[in-house]
Amino acid sequence: MSTINAAKREINFKLVYYGPGLSGKTTNLKQIFKHVPAESRGDMVTVDTEEERTLFFDFLPLELGEVGGFKSRLHLYTVPGQVFYNASRRLILRGIDGVVFVADSSPTRLRANAESFRNLRENLAEYKIALEDIPHVIQVNKRDLPDALPMEMIQDVLDPERKIDTFQAVATDFQGVFEPFRAVSQKIFNKFAEVAV
Amino acid sequence: MMSPSILLQDDSAEEVSDILDDFIRSCHLNYAMICDNQGFVLMFESAIWAPEAPPIDSLAALIVSNYAANDAIAKLLGDEDFTESMQKGATSGTFIEKINPRLLLVAIFSDTTSLGRTKMKSSQLIAPLSELVKESDRKDIDITNEWGEINTLMVDKLFEGKL
Ligand SMILES: Nc1nc2c(ncn2[C@@H]2O[C@H](COP(=O)(O)OP(=O)(O)OP(=O)(O)O)[C@@H](O)[C@H]2O)c(=O)[nH]1
């Protein structure tokens, strides 16, 4: 649920990168950080373990320009993918405006993708939100793996009816990082414009 | 879908800012802010004696998540919430008071801050602040049909020359 600060003339949106452990959520935020101009972003905050596994979240604030006297701001978060951090994951979803689901192409992670996707639905349900109610896209990451599963196999598990916009990525090379980010942002903005006018 | 909510209106901003400034002065705080439970900062004020403020978005994101985690811990232990939320180091610290389910008042203190006074004062501020900062659906922003498209173009602009 976007927050409007009329006094500061800002409209704030919260975008969450969700997915199984090690699928590349943190890598997405690091790449976005690296590629946007310094004046459009704040510091990236990371709460992680010594092994660089996300423990609570990563956070990256971005600022767009002004439209109609209001500045739009996007707060990007990742959740910790490891199964046992579910309580933290649920907290990060509070007030979510959109989600990028980062799936892993590795053959050993097919089940983990499915479980994480189901877990996303369950955690959203705690906030009485259905996934279909919020802008969402899928990024299938690690397409560079030599044994990467075919796209159809991953999509059959996550989105058998092919209803969700899906992008291939090699996040470590910034390939396919921008496209899902843009797509979900566009959905968020259009949805906001729809309910706000 | 959840509709957008306006939390801080133009006409109450000055009053809220004055309240925070007075809070800072009377307790000798470094900074005071109001943020929502998503981590968005609604108002941030600094003391003239305070060092340059840390990145406030990061600060708010961490404070709010930490508060949310503590809240979840309280519930796990069977409590409604922890009534007091204070973090204290050698020279700095934070004190947090819930204004309402969506908003927090955060005091950031230094080694010269009076903690007793901060606690007392912040509890007195809850009532006036909850009157001034509240959800409203007054729709006085001008969202045109092109609003979504222009914002998307600005996202493209962020990555100009990088793709
Ligand atoms: N081969 C390959 N490796 C990747 C790719 N994207 C990320 N990685 C690597 O995968 C590992 C995990 O990436 P992270 O971004 O930390 O994963 P995460 O989803 O944040 O993991 P958690 O924080 O545990 O949930 C790192 O070593 C990354 O360098 C990719 O596209 N291809």
Ligand SMILES: [Mg+2]
């Ligand atoms: Mg991570």
